[in-house]
Amino acid sequence: PPVNEEMASPQEERTFIAIKPDGVQRGLVGEIIKRFEQRGFKLIALKMVTASQDHLKVHYQDLKDKPFFPSLVEYMASGPIVAMVWQGLEAVKQGRIMLGATNPLASNPGTIRGDFSIQTGRNICHGSDAVDSAEREIAHWFKPEEVSGWKRTVDSWIYE
Ligand code: GDP
Numbered sequence: 223p224p225v226n227e228e229m230a231s232p233q234e235e236r237t238f239i240a241i242k243p244d245g246v247q248r249g250l251v252g253e254i255i256k257r258f259e260q261r262g263f264k265l266i267a268l269k270m271v272t273a274s275q276d277h278l279k280v281h282y283q284d285l286k287d288k289p290f291f292p293s294l295v296e297y298m299a300s301g302p303i304v305a306m307v308w309q310g311l312e313a314v315k316q317g318r319i320m321l322g323a324t325n326p327l328a329s330n331p332g333t334i335r336g337d338f339s340i341q342t343g344r345n346i347c348h349g350s351d352a353v354d355s356a357e358r359e360i361a362h363w364f365k366p367e368e369v370s371g372w373k374r375t376v377d378s379w380i381y382e
């Protein structure tokens with residue numbers, strides 16, 4: 223798969239999306255994958271993993287001084303997560319729009335959080351907030367060989 227510097231086109235932007243333990247427990251894996259798939263984003267990596275607290279502390283390193291950090295790490299380590307990489311034009315920004323606001327009470331209906339969750343501490347999904355953090359997160363969750371740079375035959379019906 224192309225790394226950021228080698229990215230051939232804006233259509234190859236990548237984002238890290240994860241279904242958190244509450245999303246898995248609540249049976250929302252298919253629903254969340256469906257939304258990215260039907261929009262036209264391309265799935266290039268996927269696995270179910272129960273992350274260690276140490277792994278999650280690195281993933282959420284920017285939040286380490288927040289009062290909710292210990293409970294966040296405990297919640298995220300409480301069960302399996304579905305970790306994914308989605309690729310496409312504006313994948314990072316559009317992924318965040320599709321997820322909705324961090325606080326589900328501020329998320330619009332039609333967003334994943336706005337349709338399926340109520341509280342910030344149980345907001346069912348994660349999405350990278352910038353292209354550089356997306357690349358950092360992808361490298362943190364996936365080995366290079368776990369990411370598939372496959373050719374999709376339908377691309378010319380999604381991009382002009
Ligand atoms: P995100 O990028 O929208 O996921 O939001 P952040 O990066 O700011 O926070 C990461 C995650 O920490 C959120 O998705 C929530 O699960 C959790 N979180 C953020 N703020 C709070 C808070 O005020 N209280 C609690 N309990 N959890 C929070």
Ligand code: MG
Binds near residue numbers: 349351
């Ligand atoms: Mg964030």
